[in-house]
Amino acid sequence: MKKYLLSTIPVAFLAVVPAKVDAAIFFDNVEQIRTMAPTGTDFNSGLVREYKQLTIFEADEMYDWIDAENHATKGVMAANGQTPMPSDPAEWAIEDPAKLQELELGRSSMMALFNKGARTVAPLEAAHAQAKYDCWVEQQEEGHQPMHIAACKGEFESALAGLRTAMEPKKVEATPKETEMDVVSVVEEVARETVYFPFDQAVIEPTEQAKLDKFVAEMKNIQPVVTLYIEGHADTSGPADYNLALSASRADSVRTELMRQGMTIGDYEQLQVEPEGERNPAVATGDGVRERLNRRVIVVARGQVTKSKKVSVTTQ
Incomplete structure (x- = not known):
């Protein structure tokens, strides 16, 4: 302040x-x-x-x-x-x-x-x-x-x-006899949102639901979104295997809500929904510690972006 x-x-x-x-x-x-x-x-x-x-x-x-x-x-x-x-x-x-x-x-x-x-x-x-x-x-x-x-x-x-x-400067390749510009589409991150959860729960609270609603609205303004990647987390309070399952439930709650609102979610079978459990905490703590910032689901939106790219052409 x-x-x-x-x-x-x-x-x-x-x-x-x-x-x-x-x-x-x-x-x-x-x-x-x-x-x-x-x-x-x-x-x-x-x-x-x-x-x-x-x-x-x-x-x-x-x-x-x-x-x-x-x-x-x-x-x-x-x-x-x-x-x-x-x-x-x-x-x-x-x-x-x-x-x-x-x-x-x-x-x-x-x-x-x-x-x-x-x-x-x-x-x-x-x-x-x-x-x-x-x-x-x-x-x-x-x-x-x-x-x-x-x-x-x-x-x-x-x-x-x-x-x-x-x-950092990009590495300079051997100079070709000719270069031309080509327009390509690449997939990269365009936005992300973090949803926090109450202790030992996978239910989306009203304040976090409002964040998801606004996130979906923003995504619809910057279409096309190729896919959303959802990563679930838990704090260190409780057994690690329980927290892994809890993080998966939280990720699935967010996945279900986004699908309900018509968003395209990455294929679950290809692990686009990632339960992380206690790994990669936002705030490092000891074991058995309740920390709200670690009870979270991260949603990453990746979309197609059109860029100009130099393409090397060697003439005979």
Whole structure:
């Protein structure tokens, strides 16, 4: 929660923010981004999608309306053609000098890539890195959820590494006598959504159902979607074999709901629905720990994208 935002919210209202309240009168950008489809340049569209996901999690799962509004404001800016900058950790109430320096170094590394054209060369990777950095700054300022801090930091570092890879010069092949441009269709990721589940259940809650409904609506706006890949997860509370079966049930619940709404799902026999059980947690914990962020199903949409590709032609 940024320092300047704290000064704009009435103290009496802050006292009840953690409860389920109608906060739309104070946090209008949160409500606006809920129904907003990604739009604008590839980078801005990616920011809208990333900040929307952060906003909904902070508002609906953590009841942190101030940070939700901060994320939503950036998403709305991106949708309106503006380019929000990554958070400046110096403007946040981060008391540990070592943590502040670590954040500043991370931002400096990311901005160096942005200044080399990352927003244009690798727009989706750049948007992902910026959102995960802002997640890290926010969690570090709060300071009371070490696992959430570690998760956001780890996701940022992974996103930054992916951005560096995407920015690396492509290998130059031997120069042919002629080259020509060919238009090809490739299949790549176009969107993803995460659905969280209650402890020891595979039932989709109303807030998560609303997320799925909006996800389906967005997919119908960016057709054609070739297939959806569904990956189920569980936390470490309970036996591993039980959690594997529970993660499969959660994935199947989401699969059934998406099929009900007319979405094309990858062939179950070809393992497009993946039960992961306790493997690959969003937040690393010890055994026997309940963690909502790990009780999740990830839906990845992959679609056909038309691109121009150089085709080498050697003349005789």
